[in-house]
Amino acid sequence: MSYTEATVQLLSPQGSLLENDTTAPYLPYLAALDEQRLRDFHRQMVVIRRFDIEAGNLQRQGQLALWIPSLGQEAAQVGSGYAARPQDHIFPAYREHVVGRIRGLDPMRIIEMLRGLSHGGWVPEETGNFHLYTLVIGSQALHATGYAMGIGLDGGSGSGDPEKDAAVLVYFGDGATSQGDVNEAYVFAASYRTPQVFFLQNNHWAISVPVERQSRTPLYLRAAGFGIPSVQIDGNDVLASYAVTRAGLDAARAGQGPCFIEALTYRMGAHTSSDDPTKYREDDDVAFWSERDPIARFEAYLRSLGAGDDFFQEVAAEAEDLAADVRTRTLALGTLPDDAIFQHVYTEPHPRIEEQAAWLAAYEAGFEGGEA
Structure with missing residues (x-):
């Protein structure tokens, strides 16, 4: 499955801004972005990919029990992560590493968790309301919906004060949409008009099961069937991810109820370090999505705005520094008593x-x- 006529795309695969009837409602959100924030998008994507690769290497060398890569999904996560306000609550699945970093999470907390050194990983109140990873597939959708119900019932949204009104952003994958928990969450969210955004990262694989076998229709239409407004976006387009998520969260905070975003992306690596994707994936699919790499696309866009080699070299150096720091700190970790x-x-x-x-x-x- 690739893009459909309904897919919202603000950047072409070549990195040029698209201005048409489909993108028009979202362009004002881009106009409000300054140069620094645009560069932050790129910086976060590059740094987390390098961290991701380093963590995978550490797992192969026996330093981690498991690693869960996010390679290829950086734009979906960075754009949506920056769309949230500080008072919002974020419920991740288990590969939203860069969303946690955006909210202030030290990536070493993820390393420690997957090394078996912590009970859960971190305290959400200390990490920008970024809640714990959830390895029980799809259960975070119910956690998030319950939390959003509480916000709504306590009058924490819909007051008209954008500095105080809060919303909930919950992440899950295409495999989770087949779980009862996720569908039950839709029921409660629609019934209570919860202030939340369901953010589906459709990376096309539930481990070895392709999305075509899970659903004969685009997944965003499922949520629409529950009465939840739904949008399908190009998940490798960081600007689309940001603008559409920002619009959904703004509406949720304003008391307009939940919305659903299906971000079409691709899991370029394995499901986890325990998986071998070469056993079930076609090379043509990997090549198709490689040509739509989110980082290369956004770099082309930034260069068209005047960003030069110095900036990209600086970001690459920062990524290497983080990888080296993570390796040093990981090798220094002991064991629990x-x-x-x-x-x-x-x-x-x-x-x-x-x-x-x-x-x-x-x-x-x-x-x-x-x-x-």
Whole structure:
């Protein structure tokens, strides 16, 4: 599946701005972007791709239990991530690494989580309301919808004050649309007119199952069937991702209810480091989407605006610096103490937990000196 007649695209694959009847409603959002923010889009995409590659290498070298790449999906994530306001809440799936970075998350928290060193990864209140990764496919859609219901019922949206009104942005993939949780979330969101945006990153693969086998119609039409306004965008176009998400979040904060965005993109890497995509993907599909690389497209656009080699070299150097820093910090990570598994099970001390901790300590002590 590639683009359809309904696909909103603001940048051509060659990096030129498109101005027509389809793009007209979104062009004002682009007019409000200054040069610095446009450059931030590019910087974040390049830096996170380098981080992504480095993390994958670390996993292959035994430093991580698992890695979940986002290669090829940078534009969908960066554009939508910058569309959110500070008071908004973001519920990711598990590969929205750059959205977390935009919200202030240290990428090492992701490394630590996938190394098995943390219970969940981070505290959302300390990371710009960027909530925890959710490995149970699609369940974050219900978490987000429940949170959005709370915002609406508490009067946290629709007041007319853009500095206070809040909305929720939830990410999921095409595979998750086949889960009951996601469809149940549509029901509650439509019924309660929740202030939220459903952001589907259709990367065309639910592990090894192609999207064509999951749905005979474009996925954005599914949400429309629940009564949720839906838009399909070119997910490799960072400007379309930003403008359409910004429009949806603005409407949600204003009390106009939820909307749904299907971002057509492609998972250039494996589903996770446990997957081998060469077993099920066609080379022609990979070549098609490689020619629509989100970073190369946006670089062409920035160059047309006057950005020169110095800027792109600076960004490349920043990306290398981050990769080197992540490698150094990862190799310096130790392991958790054995009693860490007993922490945070209950809010107060619990005799059963204390008994189990004592048993483990005695068991481990039996191996000291090679006696056991």
